[in-house]
Amino acid sequence: MxxxxxxxxxxxxxxxxxxxxxxxxxxxxxxxxxxxxxxxxxxxxxxxxxxxxIGGVGELKGIEVADRIRIGALTTHAELLASEPLRKVLPIFNQAADLIADPQVRNRGTIGGSLANADPAADWPAVAIAVNAELELAGPGGRRHVAAKDFFVDIMTTALELDEVLVAIHIPRPDPGLQFRYRKIRHPASGYAVVGVAVSLRRRDGTVSQATIGITGATGHAFRADSASAHLTGKPLSSQNIARAAALASEQADCLSDGYASADYRKHLVKTEVARALTSLSDA
Ligand SMILES: Cc1cc2nc3c(=O)[nH]c(=O)nc-3n(C[C@H](O)[C@H](O)[C@H](O)COP(=O)(O)OP(=O)(O)OC[C@H]3O[C@@H](n4cnc5c(N)ncnc54)[C@H](O)[C@@H]3O)c2cc1C
Missing domain, CATH: 3.30.43.10 (Uridine Diphospho-n-acetylenolpyruvylglucosamine Reductase, domain 2)
Structure with a gap:
C-alpha cells in the first residue's frame, strides 16, 4: 500500500x-x-x-562503556550485537540482539525506536528492565530520566510525551559476578518474542543476593517479575526455588491472546522460559 x-x-x-x-x-x-x-x-x-x-542527530548515537553505560537511542541492533566492550560488561545485549529478526532488520532497527514503540513482543523492553536501565527523555521542558520498569505503560504506550525524544539508555556498570541471560520463544514468521525473559542475577556465598527479571511478549507491556525476584533473594538457586519463582512470574502475568498463542499458552511459556533462564545461570 x-x-x-x-x-x-x-x-x-x-x-x-x-x-x-x-x-x-x-x-x-x-x-x-x-x-x-x-x-x-x-x-x-x-x-x-x-x-x-532523527537519523542524523549525533547526540542520539553511540555506545559508551565507562563507570556508567550509555547507549544512544539511534544505536542499531547490529551495533549492539557487534560491540565487544558492551559484550564484556553486559553480555545480555549481545544475547538479545542476536535473537532479533534477521540482518536487514538488525542493520536498520534501533534500540530507541524499539523502546519508544513499545510493541508488546519486542525484545529490548525486557532487557532494559532486567539491567535496571534509566531512559533519558528530552522535550521542550528539558530532560528527565524514567526507570525502564516504569516506562512501559500499555500496548504501544510509554511514558514519552508526544513532544519528547528518547535520547539514550543509561545503565549502572555491573559488578563483576553479575550474571545475565536473555532467551525467548520466537514467533516463527517475524522473530518477535512470543515470550522473552531477561534475567540479571548475583549470588554470594551460594545464595541469590539480587535478581531482576524482565518479561516481554506475554502481556500488553513488558514488566518486572517482582514476586519471583523476591522469592529467589536470600535462597540458593536450587531447582525447587527456580520452579517456585517461575510459577510466581507466570501468576503475575495477565497474558495476551492472539491467533498464534492463547493466554494460557503464554502463561505456560512464562513459567518454562523463566525456569530455563534461571537454570542456565545455576549451571554457569
Ligand atoms: C520483519 C521484522 C521483524 C522484526 N523482528 C523483531 C524481533 O524479533 N524483535 C524485536 O524486538 N523487534 C523486531 N522488529 C522491530 C525492529 O527491530 C525495530 O526495533 C523496530 O522497528 C523499531 O525501531 P526503528 O528504529 O525501526 O523505529 P521506527 O520505525 O523509526 O520508529 C518506531 C516508533 O518509535 C518512534 N521513535 C523512534 N525513535 C524514537 C526516539 N528516539 N524517541 C522517541 N520516539 C522514537 C517513532 O516515532 C515511531 O512511532 C522487527 C521488525 C520487522 C520489520
Missing part, C-alpha cells in the same frame, strides 16, 4: 527535532530506523502530516 502524503524534515540537532515536534505534537512523527513506522504508514494505521528524521 501507499502512505498518505506527508512532509519530511531531516532534523539537524536534538533541539531542532524537539522544536519541530512542539509545533504540532499530534501531527508529527519521529522516524529512526523506520522498520516499524514505514509499514505502519503504508498500512495507513498512522498518517502524520510531518515525518521528522
Amino acid at each position: 501507499i502512505p498518505a502524503s506527508f512532509d519530511y524534515v531531516r532534523a539537524t540537532s536534538l533541539a531542532h527535532a524537539i522544536g519541530l515536534l512542539q509545533n504540532d505534537p499530534d501531527g508529527s512523527k519521529l522516524v529512526a530506523g523506520g522498520h516499524t513506522l514505514i509499514p505502519t504508514l503504508k498500512l495507513r494505521l498512522a498518517s502524520p502530516a510531518l515525518l521528522i528524521d
Whole structure:
C-alpha cells in the first residue's frame, strides 16, 4: 500500500527535532530506523502530516562503556550485537540482539525506536528492565530520566510525551559476578518474542543476593517479575526455588491472546522460559 502524503524534515540537532515536534505534537512523527513506522504508514494505521528524521542527530548515537553505560537511542541492533566492550560488561545485549529478526532488520532497527514503540513482543523492553536501565527523555521542558520498569505503560504506550525524544539508555556498570541471560520463544514468521525473559542475577556465598527479571511478549507491556525476584533473594538457586519463582512470574502475568498463542499458552511459556533462564545461570 501507499502512505498518505506527508512532509519530511531531516532534523539537524536534538533541539531542532524537539522544536519541530512542539509545533504540532499530534501531527508529527519521529522516524529512526523506520522498520516499524514505514509499514505502519503504508498500512495507513498512522498518517502524520510531518515525518521528522532523527537519523542524523549525533547526540542520539553511540555506545559508551565507562563507570556508567550509555547507549544512544539511534544505536542499531547490529551495533549492539557487534560491540565487544558492551559484550564484556553486559553480555545480555549481545544475547538479545542476536535473537532479533534477521540482518536487514538488525542493520536498520534501533534500540530507541524499539523502546519508544513499545510493541508488546519486542525484545529490548525486557532487557532494559532486567539491567535496571534509566531512559533519558528530552522535550521542550528539558530532560528527565524514567526507570525502564516504569516506562512501559500499555500496548504501544510509554511514558514519552508526544513532544519528547528518547535520547539514550543509561545503565549502572555491573559488578563483576553479575550474571545475565536473555532467551525467548520466537514467533516463527517475524522473530518477535512470543515470550522473552531477561534475567540479571548475583549470588554470594551460594545464595541469590539480587535478581531482576524482565518479561516481554506475554502481556500488553513488558514488566518486572517482582514476586519471583523476591522469592529467589536470600535462597540458593536450587531447582525447587527456580520452579517456585517461575510459577510466581507466570501468576503475575495477565497474558495476551492472539491467533498464534492463547493466554494460557503464554502463561505456560512464562513459567518454562523463566525456569530455563534461571537454570542456565545455576549451571554457569
Ligand atoms: C520483519 C521484522 C521483524 C522484526 N523482528 C523483531 C524481533 O524479533 N524483535 C524485536 O524486538 N523487534 C523486531 N522488529 C522491530 C525492529 O527491530 C525495530 O526495533 C523496530 O522497528 C523499531 O525501531 P526503528 O528504529 O525501526 O523505529 P521506527 O520505525 O523509526 O520508529 C518506531 C516508533 O518509535 C518512534 N521513535 C523512534 N525513535 C524514537 C526516539 N528516539 N524517541 C522517541 N520516539 C522514537 C517513532 O516515532 C515511531 O512511532 C522487527 C521488525 C520487522 C520489520
